[in-house]
Each structure stands twice: as C-alpha cells, then as structure tokens.
Amino acid sequence: MPRLDDFLEPLNEGVWEVAIPKESVTVPLDAGWKKSALNVPSPGTIASYRKGQYHVHETKDEWKVHLDRYDPDKHPVMHLLDDAPLLLMIGDTFITLISNMRRDESGDTRKILETQDKEWHLQFITGIFLILAGLDIALDPLGAFLGTMSLIFPMGIVILGILVMFGKLWKTRDEPFIEGDIFRGLVIIVAGVLSFSIPPDFWILIFTAILSLWMFASAIILLKRVRKGRSAVPEGFVSRLAIGIFSLLIVIGSFFTPIYLIAILTLVVGILLILIGIMLVINGLRLRGMMKAPVSG
Incomplete structure (x- = not known):
C-alpha cells in the first residue's frame, strides 16, 4: 500500500x-x-x-x-530568509488571490448551499468592507501605517494583556489558576499603554530596519545560490535571481528614503485587502447565483 x-x-x-x-x-x-x-x-x-x-x-x-x-x-530564521523571502511571499500571495478569483468551484458551492443558504451575504458584505478598507489604505498608505501604529497596535497590545491576565480565570474547574499570568498580563498592558506615546518616526525606523534586514539577508543568500548555477536553485533560477536583485535595490533605496519603503509595503497591504475583498464579493455573487439556479441531485 x-x-x-x-x-x-x-x-x-x-x-x-x-x-x-x-x-x-x-x-x-x-x-x-x-x-x-x-x-x-x-x-x-x-x-x-x-x-x-x-x-x-x-x-x-x-x-x-x-x-x-x-x-x-530547527532553523526558523534561515527558513524565513531562504525559503520564504519577503518579495516571494508578496508575489505568491497576489498570484494565489488572482487564481482563486478565476476558479470555478460550483460543486463545492452546492454543498455549502445545503447548510448555509445565507453564506453569500456574509461573503459579499465582508468583501465590500475589505475593499473599502483596502482603498482607504491605498489612498494614504503612510497615514494608514502611522494611524495603525499609534492607535490600533497599542490597543491590540492592551487587549492581549487583558486576555493573558484574565484568560486563566475562564478556565474550567479542572484547570489550575496560575497567579503569574496576572503579572504577565499587567506588564503587557503597561507596555501597550506606554506604546501610545511612542513617536511615529520610531515606528518607521523599527519597521524599516526589520524589513531591510530581512530583505538584505534574503538577497545575499539567494544571490550566492544563483552564482553557483541553475542546479543550486531548483525552485526557479530566474525568479530567485529577480527576487535577490529587487530585494537588494529596495534595501539600498530604504537607506535614502526609509519612509517610502513603509509606504510601498503598506500600499501592498491595501491592494491585497482589495483583492481579497473582490474575491469574496465574486464568491458571494457566485453563491447567490447558485441559490437561484436549480440544484441537481
């Protein structure tokens, strides 16, 4: 077998x-x-x-x-740098979203319709929301980033601290209460409150440094493999060469205009949200069409 x-x-x-x-x-x-x-x-x-x-x-x-x-x-950092460079993840995400929009899954849709006759409403409304959110980000990517880091990100940290603090209080009777979670939760909450006062330039510096380091290390590793010939890059010689070169160029550019690296990547996030929203709207409309069409069998 x-x-x-x-x-x-x-x-x-x-x-x-x-x-x-x-x-x-x-x-x-x-x-x-x-x-x-x-x-x-x-x-x-x-x-x-x-x-x-x-x-x-x-x-x-x-x-x-x-x-x-x-x-x-065993090697999470090297896996991220070599097997999953940032530009590869962005490119494959776009390809997957576009491919999913073009797929016809009427057979699977009919199964969904048997138990979820209002699925299309949820997908359609969620899709519209994501499209609007993506447009808002795409029209002002830098403002969206700064707004996220100055308000949404600190609020997220505070909420995480609350969940850590009180998560153990929601355990079942058989699970022990751990007092250390109260302290850890308080520390996280304090960190979240303090992050409200962090200036925007600091967030730009931190994210630019992290992304630049990721792309630079990926570029060096990929270009070293490309230099050895096609046999060293079975996953695609040309694609890895292009990713390595473009990653290096973006890193060099970020030294002169770091704010634009953040703006470009935030713009990419906005475009991805728009694509996901379009995909959900299309799938929702397909479901609606299936509901109106006679279902065989």
Missing part, C-alpha cells in the same frame, strides 16, 4: 516539486506529518503539512510536495 513518502525520492535528486495524484496514495499521512499553519500562499491549496524539510500542499486532486532548504522547526 503506497504512502506519500514512497514518491518523494526525486526531491533528493534535484527535482524541485513532485505532484502525486491522490488516488496513488492509499495510506493516510502518518504522524510524522504535522499540519503547517503558516505557508507561502499557493493556488488551489486546501491544507499544508510538513515533515522536516518536506513540505506538502494538498489540493483537490493532488499532493504537491517540495523540499525546503531548511526545516522551520
């Missing part, structure tokens, strides 16, 4: 990705495969799992498996 692991040998021989039809794998994933919550977005993915450096994306008909260069559990 073939397991998924039986089809992965090509990945150790330089192949970037293998796609295995689901009907070819007759044994469920073993306990070594752990569900992966954070992944670079990819079109058609239902769920993702990891086993060491092996990373599988489950789609409707296939298991798509590739070999990461670093195990995120």
Whole structure:
C-alpha cells in the first residue's frame, strides 16, 4: 500500500516539486506529518503539512510536495530568509488571490448551499468592507501605517494583556489558576499603554530596519545560490535571481528614503485587502447565483 513518502525520492535528486495524484496514495499521512499553519500562499491549496524539510500542499486532486532548504522547526530564521523571502511571499500571495478569483468551484458551492443558504451575504458584505478598507489604505498608505501604529497596535497590545491576565480565570474547574499570568498580563498592558506615546518616526525606523534586514539577508543568500548555477536553485533560477536583485535595490533605496519603503509595503497591504475583498464579493455573487439556479441531485 503506497504512502506519500514512497514518491518523494526525486526531491533528493534535484527535482524541485513532485505532484502525486491522490488516488496513488492509499495510506493516510502518518504522524510524522504535522499540519503547517503558516505557508507561502499557493493556488488551489486546501491544507499544508510538513515533515522536516518536506513540505506538502494538498489540493483537490493532488499532493504537491517540495523540499525546503531548511526545516522551520530547527532553523526558523534561515527558513524565513531562504525559503520564504519577503518579495516571494508578496508575489505568491497576489498570484494565489488572482487564481482563486478565476476558479470555478460550483460543486463545492452546492454543498455549502445545503447548510448555509445565507453564506453569500456574509461573503459579499465582508468583501465590500475589505475593499473599502483596502482603498482607504491605498489612498494614504503612510497615514494608514502611522494611524495603525499609534492607535490600533497599542490597543491590540492592551487587549492581549487583558486576555493573558484574565484568560486563566475562564478556565474550567479542572484547570489550575496560575497567579503569574496576572503579572504577565499587567506588564503587557503597561507596555501597550506606554506604546501610545511612542513617536511615529520610531515606528518607521523599527519597521524599516526589520524589513531591510530581512530583505538584505534574503538577497545575499539567494544571490550566492544563483552564482553557483541553475542546479543550486531548483525552485526557479530566474525568479530567485529577480527576487535577490529587487530585494537588494529596495534595501539600498530604504537607506535614502526609509519612509517610502513603509509606504510601498503598506500600499501592498491595501491592494491585497482589495483583492481579497473582490474575491469574496465574486464568491458571494457566485453563491447567490447558485441559490437561484436549480440544484441537481
């Protein structure tokens, strides 16, 4: 009885990705495969799992498996720098959102309609809200960033502190109360209150430094691999070369105009929200169309 692991040998021989039809794998994933919550977005993915450096994306008909260069559990920083550079994550997110907008999932929609006849309202209204929020951010990205960091971010820290403080009070009777959570919660709340007074320039400096360091390190690592030739970059020579060069150029530019790096990335967030909103509106309208159409079977 073939397991998924039986089809992965090509990945150790330089192949970037293998796609295995689901009907070819007759044994469920073993306990070594752990569900992966954070992944670079990819079109058609239902769920993702990891086993060491092996990373599988489950789609409707296939298991798509590739070999990461670093195990995120053992080398989280190197995994982020080499396997998930910032520009790759942004680019793949756009590709996935656009791909999802073009997919036709009428079969899945009919199943939803059997139990959730008002699903389209929720998706449509949420989509409109995200589109408006995205437009607001895109029209004034720097103002949106400063507003978030001066108000929403500190409020989020305070709320987190409250949850840490009182979370243990909501435990069941069998779970012990830990007094240390009160102290930790208070510390977080105080940090949140103090963050209200942090000047905007400080947030710009911090975020620019973090993002620049991430992109610079990714650029150096990727360009070093590209220099070794195509065999060292099985996931895509040209794409990694482009990501490395553009990351380096953005970092250099951020030294002269750090505020524009924040503005550009915040603009990207706004555009992503607009795309997600459009996708939800389209899906909601599809659901509405399915509700009006006769359902067979």
